[in-house]
Amino acid sequence: MDLRARWPAARAALIALAIALGLVDGCPIPDRRFTPEWAYGLVDGADRARTAIRRPVASLGEDLDVSQRWALFRGASRRRFRLYLEGKAATGDWQLLHRAGDPEHAAYEDLLAYRRVRGTYSPSGQSTRNQYHAFATWLTLRAMDDHPEFVLARIRLERVLIGEGAYTPTGEFTLEHQERRRRK
């Protein structure tokens, strides 16, 4: 058997398999939460089938952390957030160090605007990021390291409403995280 002569056919078959698996992985099966009750069986069945088909190669996808479901800038809703970073001295009020989109309070601007950092605090849609509190702890402690006068620091997100190319702050805050100065 001439293996070299058979290679093009084997390669074409492997490529077809890879494409098919990618399409199954990326198939847009709707989330059960956004599906009418009558379609639950259909959605659950499709999801089970996808899991079964992916099973032999699932570990490869997990190890390489790749999938074929792409969400390019999905979250562009009207209800968004802006980050606040504040510190407080032993006697005194909260001092605003950073507020997203506010050039008057732009401490740590480069750091907080960097894509990998923003990914850990800026909510995906309305959902909190899993790393939010770990990030909040790190940032508040860093702010206190940089500002020895602070005994307390906090970060929080203000809800903003976007409309016709401008945003309106609502004064409503969420995900407040405070850290007190830790003794070395």
Place this chain on the structure above:
Amino acid sequence: MIRLGRAWIALWDRREPATALAAVRIAIAVVLLYDLTMVWRLDLIEPLWAMPPDGYATGGEGRWAARWLGTDAASAVALWSIAVVGLIAVATGTLTRVACVVVALVSAQLAHRAPDADRGIDDLIRVVLIVLALSRSHAVWSVDAWVLRRLGRPMPPEIPAWPRYLLFAQLIWVYFSGGHNKTGEEWGPAGGFTALANALADPHFARFDPAWVGPIYPLTRAATAATMAFELGAPLMLLFTYYAATADRPGRLRRWCNRLRLRWLWIGLGVSFHLGIALTLRLGIFPAAMLALYPVLLLPGEVDRLLRRLRPGG
């Protein structure tokens, strides 16, 4: 059926010059190197990829990098350094295939440590690196090719085209999947196509004060609709490219698509879309990394023509 099978085998057995894949290899490596340099410049290597108290990584335990290197600050620096050296090797085409695999594996470890810091574009770059590792993108513009030439075993001028075809299909799928995953009503007529205007006013993403968005609000709505048409229409690019590659064959639709230059229209929309994003939104390396893949959209003859034009006196 047999004819179809033979055509499928013949499609993936084609060969072409290595220039398009080599351009993608170099561009992707340079873009990711820039990104990792940013991490270093912002003093973020340890915060991003070390476990507390050194950083705020939250995952990766039990993975090979944690078993071999630990999860402390030194391990984060070690992984970052391996990625940087690997990317320099990918860009220069030095032990290219090994370097591509190493960078993809290290990038995955970094993703496990900081899942929220790993964006869709990092996911895509890992896929691209794996395909490049299987390709002969190092046949030109590489140290590997230079060494082999010196050893008297030069690489053939034409390489298998299938890795480029796969990257082409991947790019098309990224857009199409991105389109049908945009389920928010602001991306469609129900929400008045307001998504881009919303993004341009989002304090976490906007590059400029949003005051400029109001006067061009209707334009942003048209741009949102165009974005959706571009993404959901991405599979048509397969047809447009097939028609362009077989322009000498008959067919009214083929003639019509080629005459209207629909393929170039789609590519032009993509380039404008990414340049627009780069100019107005702070999305990091996303636009540059996507554009770094665009050479795979060109036909082999077009890449060579472009290169000839770019040469001095060309």
